[in-house]
Amino acid sequence: MAGPQEDEKRNRILDAALGKFAAYGFARTSMADIAEAAEMSRPALYQYFANKEDIFRAMLERILEAAAEKAIAALQSESDMEAQLDGFLQRWTGDLTEQMRSTEHGDDLVEAKTGYAKPVSDAVNGRIRRALHKHLASAGADDPGAAVDLLLLAPLGFKYDDPTTARFRKRLQSLAASVAASVS
Amino acid sequence: MAGPQEDEKRNRILDAALGKFAAYGFARTSMADIAEAAEMSRPALYQYFANKEDIFRAMLERILEAAAEKAIAALQSESDMEAQLDGFLQRWTGDLTEQMRSTEHGDDLVEAKTGYAKPVSDAVNGRIRRALHKHLASAGADDPGAAVDLLLLAPLGFKYDDPTTARFRKRLQSLAASVAASVS
DNA sequence: TTCTGACACTCTAGGCAGAGAGTGTCAGCT
DNA sequence: AGCTGACACTCTCTGCCTAGAGTGTCAGAA
Numbered sequence: 001m002a003g004p005q006e007d008e009k010r011n012r013i014l015d016a017a018l019g020k021f022a023a024y025g026f027a028r029t030s031m032a033d034i035a036e037a038a039e040m041s042r043p044a045l046y047q048y049f050a051n052k053e054d055i056f057r058a059m060l061e062r063i064l065e066a067a068a069e070k071a072i073a074a075l076q077s078e079s080d081m082e083a084q085l086d087g088f089l090q091r092w093t094g095d096l097t098e099q100m101r102s103t104e105h106g107d108d109l110v111e112a113k114t115g116y117a118k119p120v121s122d123a124v125n126g127r128i129r130r131a132l133h134k135h136l137a138s139a140g141a142d143d144p145g146a147a148v149d150l151l152l153l154a155p156l157g158f159k160y161d162d163p164t165t166a167r168f169r170k171r172l173q174s175l176a177a178s179v180a181a182s183v184s
Numbered sequence: 185m186a187g188p189q190e191d192e193k194r195n196r197i198l199d200a201a202l203g204k205f206a207a208y209g210f211a212r213t214s215m216a217d218i219a220e221a222a223e224m225s226r227p228a229l230y231q232y233f234a235n236k237e238d239i240f241r242a243m244l245e246r247i248l249e250a251a252a253e254k255a256i257a258a259l260q261s262e263s264d265m266e267a268q269l270d271g272f273l274q275r276w277t278g279d280l281t282e283q284m285r286s287t288e289h290g291d292d293l294v295e296a297k298t299g300y301a302k303p304v305s306d307a308v309n310g311r312i313r314r315a316l317h318k319h320l321a322s323a324g325a326d327d328p329g330a331a332v333d334l335l336l337l338a339p340l341g342f343k344y345d346d347p348t349t350a351r352f353r354k355r356l357q358s359l360a361a362s363v364a365a366s367v368s
Numbered sequence: 369t370t371c372t373g374a375c376a377c378t379c380t381a382g383g384c385a386g387a388g389a390g391t392g393t394c395a396g397c398t
Numbered sequence: 399a400g401c402t403g404a405c406a407c408t409c410t411c412t413g414c415c416t417a418g419a420g421t422g423t424c425a426g427a428a
Contacts, residue, residue, distance in 0.1 A: 030419080030420060030421090031420075031421070031422090032419095032420075040371085041371070041372055041373085042372090042420095042421090042422095043371075043372060043373085043422085043423080043424095044370085044371060044372080046421095046422070046423080047370080047371080051421080051422080052421085143358065146354075146355070146358035146361075146362075147358075147362075149342075149355055149358070150338065150355070150358060150359060150362060153338065153341035153342050153344070153345050153355070154334065154337065154338035154341050154359075155341060156340065156341030156344050156345070157337035157338050157339060157340030157341035157342075157344075158333075158337050158341075160337070160340045160341075160344075161337050161340070170330075171330070171333055171334070171337070174327065174330035174331075174333070174334060175334060175338075177330075177366065178330075178331075178334060178362055178363060178366040179362060181365060181366035182361065182362040182365035182366055214389080214390060214391090215390075215391070215392090216389095216390075224401085225401070225402055225403085226390095226391090226392095226402090227392085227393080227394095227401075227402060227403085228400085228401060228402080230391095230392070230393080231400080231401080235391080235392080236391085
C-alpha cells in the first residue's frame with residue numbers, strides 16, 4: 001500500500017468510472033465495465049474501493065471539489081463585485097451543470113446528491129456557502145444570508161427551465177448583476 | 185343545455201375532482217370516485233367533460249386562472265415596487281405551491297404541466313409573464329426580460345430546496361427586494 | 369505482497385396467464 | 399330532453415417462474 005502508487009491506481013479507476021457512469025448511468029454500469037476501462041481485473045477494484053457506491057462517491061467528490069476550488073478563487077479575483085459573482089456562478093453552477101448535461105445520465109449525479117452521496121455533497125456545499133457568505137458580508141451586504149440563498153438557489157430554477165443553452169449562462173450573469181446591485 | 189345550469193354542474197364536478205385528485209392523485213382517482221363525490225352517476229360526467237384528462241385540465245385551469253388574477257392585481261396596488269413584487273410572488277408562486285404541497289399528490293399538477301395540460305399552463309404563464317414584463321418596463325427597468333426570468337424562475341429553486349416552510353415565503357420577499365433594488 | 373480465476377449468492381428482467389378494475393358508449397327509462 | 403344500468407373492451411396489476419447478469423469474497427498463483 002505505497003502512497004503514491006495507490007493514488008495513481010485510485011485515480012485511474014475514478015477516470016474509468018467517470019467515463020462509464022457518464023455514458024451508461026450508475027445503475028447500468030457494472031464493475032466489470034469499470035475494471036475493463038481501468039485495465040485491471042474486477043476483483044482488483046475491491047482493493048481500492050469498498051463497492052460501486054464508494055467509487056461513485058469518490059468520483060463525485062473529486063468533481064465537486066475541483067469546481068468549488070475554481071468558484072471560490074473567482075471571488076478573490078481583482079475586479080468589481082458583479083464580475084466576481086458572475087465568475088463564481090459560471091464556475092460553480094454553470095460548468096457543473098454543463099458537465100452533467102453534456103453527457104447522458106447526468107441526472108444520476110443529482111439523484112446521488114440526495115442519496116448515499118449526500119454527505120459529500122453537503123460538505124462541499126457548506127464550504128461554498130461559507131465562502132460566499134463571508135465575501136458578501138465583508139463587502140457590507142445588508143442581509144448576506146438572503147443573498148447567498150438567492151445566488152445558490154435561483155440557478156436551480158434556471159436549470160429547470162432550460163438546462164443546456166447559452167441562455168442559462170446569460171441568466172447567471174443577470175443574477176450576478178442584480179445581487180451585486182442590491183448589495184452596494 | 186341551459187347555460188347557468190350547466191355551469192353549476194360543471195363546477196360541482198370540478199370541486200369533487202379537486203378533492204379526489206388531491207387525496208389520491210390523478211392515476212389513483214377513478215371516474216367513479218369523482219361521480220360519487222359529485223353526487224351523480226358516472227356516465228353523467230361524460231356529458232360535461234370528454235374524459236378524465238379533460239376534467240383535470242379544466243380543474244387546473246380554474247386554479248391557475250384564479251391565482252393569476254390575484255397576482256396581477258397585486259402589481260396594480262398602491263405601494264412601492266418592492267411591495268408590489270412581493271405581493272405578486274406571494275400570490276403566484278407562494279399560494280400555489282402551498283396549495284400543492286398541503287395535499288398529497290400535488291406533484292401531479294407539476295407533471296401535468298409538462299404533459300397534456302401544457303397548453304393550459306403555457307397560456308396562463310404567458311399572461312403572467314406579459315403583465316410582469318409590462319409593469320417592469322413602464323417602471324424603467326434596464327432589462328425587463330431578465331428581471332422577469334429571475335422573478336419567475338428563482339422561486340423554482342427555492343421550492344426545490346424547501347417546498348413548505350415559512351422560509352420559502354421569506355425568500356420570495358428577499359427576491360422581490362433584490363429585483364426592486366436593481367430596477368430603480 | 370498484489371492480483372486473479374472461480375464460486376456462491378442475490379437480484380432484476382422477462383415471459384406468461386388469469387383476474388379485476390376502470391373506461392367509454394350504448395339502448396332505453398323517467 | 400337528461401340521465402342511468404348494463405355492456406364490451408382495454409389495460410394494468412398480480413403471481414409465478416426461469417434465465418441471466420452482477421456482486422462480493424475466497425484460496426491460491428505470480
